[in-house]
Amino acid sequence: MKIFSALRDGIGRVNRAPAVLFGVLLATFLVALPLGLTLRGMIGQHLGASLAAERAANGVNYEWWQEFQDQSAGVATTFTPTILGFGAVLDNVSAVLDNRPHAAAVASAGAAYVLFWIFIVGGIIDRYARNRPVRSHGFFSASGVFFFRFLRLAVFAWIGYGVLFSYVHSWLFRGLYPWVTGDFTVERSALVVRVILYLVFGLLLLAMNMLFDYAKVRAVVEDRRSMIGALVAGGRFIARHPGSTSALYLLNGALFVLVLALYAAVVPGAGGLGWPMWLGLAIGQLYLLGRLWVKLVFYASETSFFQSQLAHAEYTAAPQPVWPESPAAETIGPASTRPESPG
Secondary structure: OHHHHHHHHHHHHHHOOHHHHHHHHHHHHHHHHHHHHHHHHHHHHHHOOOHHHHHHHHOOOHHHHHHHHHOOOHHHHHOOHHHOOOHHHHHHHHHHHOOOOOOHHHHHHHHHHHHHHHHHHHHHHHHHHHOOOOHHHHHHHHHHHHHHHHHHHHHHHHHHHHHHHHHHHHHHHHHHHHHHHOOOOOHHHHHHHHHHHHHHHHHHHHHHHHHHHHHHHHHHHOOOOOHHHHHHHHHHHHHHOHHHHHHHHHHHHHHHHHHHHHHHHHOOOOOOOOHHHHHHHHHHHHHHHHHHHHHHHHHHHHHHHHHHHOOOHHHOOOOOOOOOOOHHHHHOOOHHHOOOOOO
16 A cells, blocks of 8 residues: 555655656657757658659658668668657667667767766655645756765666676677577577567666666755765665555556557557647657656655655754755755845
């Protein structure tokens, strides 16, 4: 029941802070906009005023698309038939599980987006931990305080994910998989082994995600300065509550699967100009909003669960007398003795 309460409370905290959700959506759009404009220019230059342009505008011109792919470079290499409908979701999942590299331009935009999240996530967790409006001053103050701390934490994340994708993935799919399936004569059996290895790798990836999530939660709620200490504390909290933390993570994952299922049910295929184009755009943006909502619910529900277990005076670091004091400090002592905070 605790994990259901944490999930319900996390959803409530996200829904009561719509500015955070729509702010993240806007930032995501701004990061992707330069790539979209670049790709638009490449497509327009290649099509020109040809008859292929008219056919492409009215539907899918696979002959032109193949020609464009053969001559593409950089961000244009991402313009493939897999971007249509639900295929884009499946392609993204496959890229992660198969450890496929991205084009340099896309990787640069991804790095910028990761840097944005490193800056903003401290303010997000702080807002959800306080569970009250903090206004822009309080939000960005917390973001600034934790930015450099989370940059240090990102170094450990880079090492951890690097080992996972460079060594563990290689050992599973380039070492173990060929060794196990070397004598197989039935393709179905080899597929079963590959799916099992995908599940193993996916579980390791989710476990690492959960570890760094709780490291961030403990760093913000307890105002920790040592990211090694936050990482160890996050792992210790998971070890003390393995069933609850895993179940909560799976419940959040189920929300994500629900969003994917709804998107798969309503996403249109390739269409022409006019209302089909705008309908597809609107559905795509709603799907993106749903994905970001689930991501924020992850943080909010994990924060709620941690606070319900350990976030009280005996487990928190001493608060600073200036903003942004630890969210847990708001529950320590009578209200009259706490420093007044903006918002």
